Amino acid sequence: MRWILLGPPGAGKGTQAALLTKKFNLPHIATGDLLRQAVREQTPLGLEAKSYIDKGELVPDNLVTNLVKDKLSNIDMEKGFILDGFPRNISQAESLDIFLDNNHKPIDAVIYLATEEQTIIQRLSGRRVCQSCEANFHIKNVPPKKEGICDYCGAKLIQRDDDKPQTIKNRIKIYNQKTKDLIEYYNKKNILKQVSGDLESDKVLALLQNFLKTGR
Numbered sequence: 001m002r003w004i005l006l007g008p009p010g011a012g013k014g015t016q017a018a019l020l021t022k023k024f025n026l027p028h029i030a031t032g033d034l035l036r037q038a039v040r041e042q043t044p045l046g047l048e049a050k051s052y053i054d055k056g057e058l059v060p061d062n063l064v065t066n067l068v069k070d071k072l073s074n075i076d077m078e079k080g081f082i083l084d085g086f087p088r089n090i091s092q093a094e095s096l097d098i099f100l101d102n103n104h105k106p107i108d109a110v111i112y113l114a115t116e117e118q119t120i121i122q123r124l125s126g127r128r129v130c131q132s133c134e135a136n137f138h139i140k141n142v143p144p145k146k147e148g149i150c151d152y153c154g155a156k157l158i159q160r161d162d163d164k165p166q167t168i169k170n171r172i173k174i175y176n177q178k179t180k181d182l183i184e185y186y187n188k189k190n191i192l193k194q195v196s197g198d199l200e201s202d203k204v205l206a207l208l209q210n211f212l213k214t215g216r
């Protein structure tokens with residue numbers, strides 16, 4: 001199972017990736033998480049990526065593509081993986097295709113979580129993340145047991161800087177300008193599976209498991 005999760009910010013890619021990787025014991029490669037970790041650790045990549053992330057812009061392709069290739073090179077691609085938040089434009093998709101073709105491990109399916117703008121804004125503005133383990137919560141939909149505290153590790157929950165209203169708008173704009181083109185790109189390759197990202201996460205997961213079983 002070599003899957004890409006595609007969709008606008010707030011579509012539930014991270015949530016589904018976490019559920020699927022737990023269920024199938026697969027590596028979850030989330031470029032947003034990897035970049036935020038690099039920012040926290042102040043690595044050269046993190047220092048370069050920070051200003052792009054803060055504005056809701058895409059981090060330059062070569063940085064992100066090398067990061068993903070590096071991660072993929074260190075896992076057993078035969079067993080599978082889930083890519084979340086990558087690729088984000090055609091150029092990244094082409095680089096990924098070349099890398100995977102060279103390794104004879106093509107993508108099996110691209111799951112497109114089609115999501116209304118209203119849902120995106122509601123989800124992102126209420127999202128809170130654990131500053132330590134990156135677990136996601138939502139003030140209404142998935143509240144933590146104790147307000148402001150992570151259920152899993154007890155660290156403080158924060159609002160991501162790029163989940164604030166002005167940056168949300170820019171992230172949606174960038175998605176519409178650049179990432180949306182990938183729907184057609186993968187549709188042409190006959191590997192696109194569309195699922196509604198407006199549904200609750202357990203319903204989306206059930207649809208994905210059914211797709212895995214039946215191919216439909």
Ligand code: AMP
Pocket residue numbers: 009031032033035052053054056057058059060064084085086087088092162171
């Ligand atoms: P995410 O957590 O996937 O919403 O990503 C957060 C931010 O990280 C994005 O708004 C971008 O600034 C950056 N980012 C994540 N993935 C990519 C990517 N594939 N290409 C460029 N920038 C990315």
